Amino acid sequence: MTETHAFTVKARDGAARIGELRFSRGTVRTPAFMPVGTAGTVKAMFPETVRSTGADIVLGNTYHLMLRPGAERVAELGGLHRFMNWPLPILTDSGGFQVMSLASLRKLTEDGVTFRSHLDGSEHHLTPERSIEIQRLLGADVTMQLDECVALPCPDEEAERAMRLSLRWAERSKAAFGTDPARALFGIVQGGTVPSLRLASAEGLTAIGFDGYAIGGLAVGEPQDVMLKTLEETVPALPEERPRYLMGVGTPEDILLSVLRGVDMFDCVMPTRAGRHGQAYTRFGRVNLRNARHAADPRPLDEESECPAARDYSRAYLHHLIKAGEILGAMLLTWINVHYYQTLTAGIREAIAAGRLADFAAQTRAAWAAGDLPARD
Structure with a gap:
């Protein structure tokens, strides 16, 4: 070059x-x-x-x-x-x-x-x-x-x-x-x-x-x-x-x-396509916002996320938007997904720089495997 x-x-x-x-x-x-x-x-x-x-x-x-x-x-x-x-x-x-x-x-x-x-x-x-x-x-x-x-x-x-x-x-x-x-x-x-x-x-x-x-x-x-x-x-x-x-x-x-x-x-089209179909990628793995378990949940998708769409809107609201077919639902979930992909690659870069990529990979995969936070009683 x-x-x-x-x-x-x-x-x-x-x-x-x-x-x-x-x-x-x-x-x-x-x-x-x-x-x-x-x-x-x-x-x-x-x-x-x-x-x-x-x-x-x-x-x-x-x-x-x-x-x-x-x-x-x-x-x-x-x-x-x-x-x-x-x-x-x-x-x-x-x-x-x-x-x-x-x-x-x-x-x-x-x-x-x-x-x-x-x-x-x-x-x-x-x-x-x-x-x-x-x-x-x-x-x-x-x-x-x-x-x-x-x-x-x-x-x-x-x-x-x-x-x-x-x-x-x-x-x-x-x-x-x-x-x-x-x-x-x-x-x-x-x-x-x-x-x-x-x-x-x-x-x-x-x-x-x-x-x-x-x-x-x-x-x-x-x-x-x-x-x-x-x-x-x-x-x-x-x-x-x-x-x-x-x-x-x-x-x-x-x-x-x-x-x-x-x-x-x-x-990959995956983060944008998933967002239009009610799927969110998070540090907990993939979350289906169409699922009825989210309908009355006031918590955000991830209160620790730096993405406003994941942090500032309730799961109940995201569920409502997706079920109602509102354009805003696709916009918010796509934002969440693209942000998560960028957060993941930023974390990977930091881990490589620190010489601890294997640990980062193991911890990240363990979090995905553990799955989403349980629904609030």
């Missing part, structure tokens, strides 16, 4: 490390959780509220912004940062996940992928070069290569085919990106859960040379233990001096266990 977007490892505790990924718009403290702002918004949250949780970076999506409002329009309006009123770094997903999730609406070739829009049926052709162009128009600080993500489980032959295609697309993405001292380009390791394929992907990407390395194609159907084993086999093959980003992961426990295996960056 150049001086305008540099990654520095500050401390280590076993395989885990804390670091800083610096851009002109701000510094991303790692391990970092990136709230997902797929269509230019972290759902049910104001940008300033997202920032107040401690988030240093958010994620946008090439495919969705390509369809609506269009990358060229966003560029004309000053770029995605200005468009969504987020002055800090933004990472944009390349559209590779939609190659899997929208399989019924796309056609895949060596050249790229043709999508039929889920909005109006219009046809859009996304190549590695066009994906890079869209992300540049959006103004992303971290650009992702276009790749093919496959659902798991899948035959080894299918995993290898997609991995080899992703490597060829990685070369084209790097060529299209060129040299841009203000932005970073990440390659994406694929290969299913086959160790030899993951290693071949990591080696191929390292030979091409990227500013960071993402691990894609996990948390797409495989059990947690399989995901963790794949990380243990893949992470050591990635360059020490570059950030490692586990895409689309995941639960608080997934994040904690992945940090222990050397991962630096995460994103």
Whole structure:
């Protein structure tokens, strides 16, 4: 990396490390959780509220912004940062996940992928070069290569085919990106859960040379233990001096266990999606505010939380909002969840710096296992 977007490892505790990924718009403290702002918004949250949780970076999506409002329009309006009123770094997903999730609406070739829009049926052709162009128009600080993500489980032959295609697309993405001292380009390791394929992907990407390395194609159907084993086999093959980003992961426990295996960056829709469905993530684990046990409970969700939504509103009120379908319920629970994810990663960083991550992990998991506070009599 150049001086305008540099990654520095500050401390280590076993395989885990804390670091800083610096851009002109701000510094991303790692391990970092990136709230997902797929269509230019972290759902049910104001940008300033997202920032107040401690988030240093958010994620946008090439495919969705390509369809609506269009990358060229966003560029004309000053770029995605200005468009969504987020002055800090933004990472944009390349559209590779939609190659899997929208399989019924796309056609895949060596050249790229043709999508039929889920909005109006219009046809859009996304190549590695066009994906890079869209992300540049959006103004992303971290650009992702276009790749093919496959659902798991899948035959080894299918995993290898997609991995080899992703490597060829990685070369084209790097060529299209060129040299841009203000932005970073990440390659994406694929290969299913086959160790030899993951290693071949990591080696191929390292030979091409990227500013960071993402691990894609996990948390797409495989059990947690399989995901963790794949990380243990893949992470050591990635360059020490570059950030490692586990895409689309995941639960608080997934994040904690992945940090222990050397991962630096995460994103997931889970905290925002759960918030819209009445679920809260807390130091007690996940709490279902739809449950009738909360209907007459005057206590806050967590009186010790620094998040006003968790500290200043009663469980009874949160339960009422969710049951009544009020928008405020989704807003408050999403705020609680994103804040908890940021609190967790901040605690992880502090524990690594103190050399006590194993103790922190054990205590945190024990608290989750103990569960929510009992209902008041």
